[in-house]
Amino acid sequence: MEFFLISLLNGVSYGLLLFMLSSGLTLIFSMMGVLNFAHASFYMLGAYFAYQISVKFGFWPALLMAPLVVGVLGALVERFMLRRVHKFGHVPELLLTFGLAYLIEEFVHLIWGRSSLDYKVPTEMDGPLFTLYTTTFPMYRGFMMLVAVLMLLAIFLVLTRTRIGLVIQASLTHPDTVEALGHNVPRVFMLVFGGGCALAGLAGVIGGNAFVTEPGMAAAVGSIVFVVAVVGGMGSLAGAFVASLLIGVIQTFAVAMDYSFVTLLKSAGFVITPDTFLYSLWKLTIAQTAPILPYLFLVLILIFRPRGLMGTREG
Amino acid sequence: MFKQTFGALAAGAILGLAASAASAQTVKIGYIDPLSGPFANVGEAGLKQFQFVIDDINARNLTGGPKLEIVPLDNKGTPQESLNQLKVAIDRGMRFVTQGNGSGAALAISDAVAKHNERNPGQSVLYLNYAAVDPDLTNSKCNFWHFRFDVNADMKMEALTTYLAKDQGIKKVYLIHQNYAFGQQNSRIAKELLARKRPDIQIVGDDLHPIGQVKDFSPYVAKMKAANADIVITGNWGNDMSLLIKAAKDANYNGAFYTYYAGGLGTPTAMGEAAAGKVKQITEWHANIAPNKTEKFANEFEKKYKLDFYYLRVNTMMYMLADAIKKEKSAEPLKVAFALEGMKFASDTGEVEMRASDHQIINPMYISTIVKAANKGDKPQAGGDKSVKYDQEDTGLGFKTDARIEAYVVSQPTSCQMKRPPKS
Numbered sequence: 001m002e003f004f005l006i007s008l009l010n011g012v013s014y015g016l017l018l019f020m021l022s023s024g025l026t027l028i029f030s031m032m033g034v035l036n037f038a039h040a041s042f043y044m045l046g047a048y049f050a051y052q053i054s055v056k057f058g059f060w061p062a063l064l065m066a067p068l069v070v071g072v073l074g075a076l077v078e079r080f081m082l083r084r085v086h087k088f089g090h091v092p093e094l095l096l097t098f099g100l101a102y103l104i105e106e107f108v109h110l111i112w113g114r115s116s117l118d119y120k121v122p123t124e125m126d127g128p129l130f131t132l133y134t135t136t137f138p139m140y141r142g143f144m145m146l147v148a149v150l151m152l153l154a155i156f157l158v159l160t161r162t163r164i165g166l167v168i169q170a171s172l173t174h175p176d177t178v179e180a181l182g183h184n185v186p187r188v189f190m191l192v193f194g195g196g197c198a199l200a201g202l203a204g205v206i207g208g209n210a211f212v213t214e215p216g217m218a219a220a221v222g223s224i225v226f227v228v229a230v231v232g233g234m235g236s237l238a239g240a241f242v243a244s245l246l247i248g249v250i251q252t253f254a255v256a257m258d259y260s261f262v263t264l265l266k267s268a269g270f271v272i273t274p275d276t277f278l279y280s281l282w283k284l285t286i287a288q289t290a291p292i293l294p295y296l297f298l299v300l301i302l303i304f305r306p307r308g309l310m311g312t313r314e315g
Numbered sequence: 316m317f318k319q320t321f322g323a324l325a326a327g328a329i330l331g332l333a334a335s336a337a338s339a340q341t342v343k344i345g346y347i348d349p350l351s352g353p354f355a356n357v358g359e360a361g362l363k364q365f366q367f368v369i370d371d372i373n374a375r376n377l378t379g380g381p382k383l384e385i386v387p388l389d390n391k392g393t394p395q396e397s398l399n400q401l402k403v404a405i406d407r408g409m410r411f412v413t414q415g416n417g418s419g420a421a422l423a424i425s426d427a428v429a430k431h432n433e434r435n436p437g438q439s440v441l442y443l444n445y446a447a448v449d450p451d452l453t454n455s456k457c458n459f460w461h462f463r464f465d466v467n468a469d470m471k472m473e474a475l476t477t478y479l480a481k482d483q484g485i486k487k488v489y490l491i492h493q494n495y496a497f498g499q500q501n502s503r504i505a506k507e508l509l510a511r512k513r514p515d516i517q518i519v520g521d522d523l524h525p526i527g528q529v530k531d532f533s534p535y536v537a538k539m540k541a542a543n544a545d546i547v548i549t550g551n552w553g554n555d556m557s558l559l560i561k562a563a564k565d566a567n568y569n570g571a572f573y574t575y576y577a578g579g580l581g582t583p584t585a586m587g588e589a590a591a592g593k594v595k596q597i598t599e600w601h602a603n604i605a606p607n608k609t610e611k612f613a614n615e616f617e618k619k620y621k622l623d624f625y626y627l628r629v630n631t632m633m634y635m636l637a638d639a640i641k642k643e644k645s646a647e648p649l650k651v652a653f654a655l656e657g658m659k660f661a662s663d664t665g666e667v668e669m670r671a672s673d674h675q676i677i678n679p680m681y682i683s684t685i686v687k688a689a690n691k692g693d694k695p696q697a698g699g700d701k702s703v704k705y706d707q708e709d710t711g712l713g714f715k716t717d718a719r720i721e722a723y724v725v726s727q728p729t730s731c732q733m734k735r736p737p738k739s
Contacts, residue, residue: 003541006566010533115356116554118584128567135540136567211530212554216353220530255534256541288494291525
């Protein structure tokens with residue numbers, strides 16, 4: 001029971017971090033149709049900026065300022081780069097963000113070096129939040145979950161309950177009409193792109209010290225963010241939420257399963273020894289394959305439900 | 316036109332000759348280790364240690380002539396890129412390479428060096444391994460051009476299990492390793508040795524996780540707790556070690572950790588106070604051994620780089636290389652290799668020997684536990700262990716010796732059948 005509850009908590013908190021990461025991507029995609037390959041790089045920038053700011057001013061100012069700086073950077077990217085290539089279609093946009101990801105990584109190498117940074121959890125959060133049977137649950141993980149939930153709530157309220165939210169939603173489906181009504185649609189897009197990047201930056205501020213801040217961190221999460229967006233359904237925030245939780249929990253529980261073909265075949269009466277043909281394949285346990293399970297999930301979803309769990313568009 | 320080009324070529328050739336004559340005074344050693352990617356921090360720290368000891372060797376002219384120079388070559392932690400960098404080193408005329416982080420890369424380099432030397436007998440390259448501990452390198456896959464200056468996993472595990480077998484309180488052991496050459500080997504060795512020494516011990520977990528990819532170890536820690544493991548044995552290093560310990564601390568896992576690399580970069584910081592008395596390591600040196608002949612050197616290193624001194628074996632390796640060059644009056648890899656075979660050296664912790672049969676160093680080892688130190692950084696702290704003078708990474712935690720294991724105890728037989736080239 002202890003194991004189950006703790007694993008569930010671990011899975012959910014990891015899932016929520018994934019959601020923080022992918023919500024921006026999904027938002028941008030649903031509004032602008034741009035698949036932002038540099039999204040994870042903005043996550044990394046969030047962590048690095050937060051480190052730099054926290055060295056000088058402490059963690060709390062960093063929590064506010066870093067996402068803002070990343071957001072402004074994102075808005076600039078939209079205004080001066082994406083908007084220019086927009087007229088050439090989606091492929092140039094895609095390539096641009098692809099190149100941007102490399103640029104940002106090299107930029108990080110040049111400024112902060114190739115090593116990991118000593119970006120630490122603030123001391124007031126460096127302790128247990130509560131104890132479940134004998135296992136303590138770290139306060140910082142609780143904080144991470146809280147921020148993610150607040151963020152979900154905020155996005156939801158902004159999109160459905162505010163004027164700007166309505167304009168954003170309208171620009172998605174009827175940009176010409178919205179423009180005719182006197183709204184500046186390109187500026188709305190800039191805001192959305194900046195906002196999406198800021199969300200990634202926020203995830204970076206929190207994920208950077210929970211795990212490690214190093215130049216490889218963008219590449220480490222880059223692919224999984226796309227898995228979340230695709231599995232959830234391109235452009236569906238609710239889908240991204242469900243998919244992140246699902247992936248977080250599945251991956252966490254998979255680690256616990258030490259079953260392999262050897263155990264399966266043994267229960268069926270076959271004995272497999274290290275001399276058996278292809279033994280290295282048979283002895284693979286589910287736990288060992290845990291890190292690739294999300295990608296398996298991605299492939300299955302694309303085959304059987306291409307629009308994702310909750311996506312509205314086909315393909 | 317032709318004349319001009321020819322002239323330029325000729326000038327270039329003459330310059331090239333002049334350059335190579337000058338560089339004969341300098342022995343370049345290619346440092347093929349991760350300087351980017353998940354293990355960049357480990358690679359960079361190692362490079363500084365090389366730089367520091369080489370400065371010492373050059374200042375004291377221990378080679379009796381040629382200067383040593385370390386040339387960083389980033390292998391990004393992968394075997395494939397290591398081979399590319401080895402090629403770069405050879406193309407740039409380096410005759411010595413060193414590498415330590417990752418047995419996968421080590422096996423690739425060892426194999427490639429052997430093949431290169433067979434094909435180019437006049438331009439042989441020597442591979443000095445300072446940290447890759449897969450036993451195969453000095454057993455089934457041993458070769459003449461590879462010298463290992465770190466005690467291999469067989470021997471470390473032998474020493475560690477002999478020590479822990481005495482603790483009757485240990486009933487359940489959990490193994491966790493990185494999923495690659497060394498991790499898989501170490502898991503196998505641990506199981507074999509425990510089964511022999513303490514058949515009553517139950518292995519309650521045997522995890523292999525992807526190397527350098529896992530950022531959140533809490534699922535693994537939950538598993539350790541669910542299995543009621545008394546202790547955890549791990550060969551993890553770099554961020555894989557520090558993140559594992561961090562997750563264990565966060566989830567309040569109370570068992571002890573028996574490790575190879577708990578003193579490695581970043582791990583003491585990640586552990587925090589909760590680790591005191593619970594995390595053990597087996598190493599050839601730590602800052603609080605007594606007597607500590609490396610104390611002054613380590614302090615100077617720390618002062619210069621703001622980094623804990625860690626690899627005594629890098630010093631031993633470079634001093635032995637300098638001795639070999641001095642003895643042979645030549646930096647020709649073939650001669651140096653024969654000089655290193657069977658060489659004995661008075662290291663700071665006692666006599667060490669480069670065993671001729673398999674090119675494996677045999678040196679004394681220390682098992683130590685991290686405890687509250689007498690000082691935190693430069694300032695004394697209350698309640699610390701008086702014998703633990705130095706802490707790690709200013710955490711207030713330092714290593715205290717549990718046992719010194721003499722070289723002859725560390726030594727394990729080898730299955731290596733060394734093929735030697737003709738002596739000249």
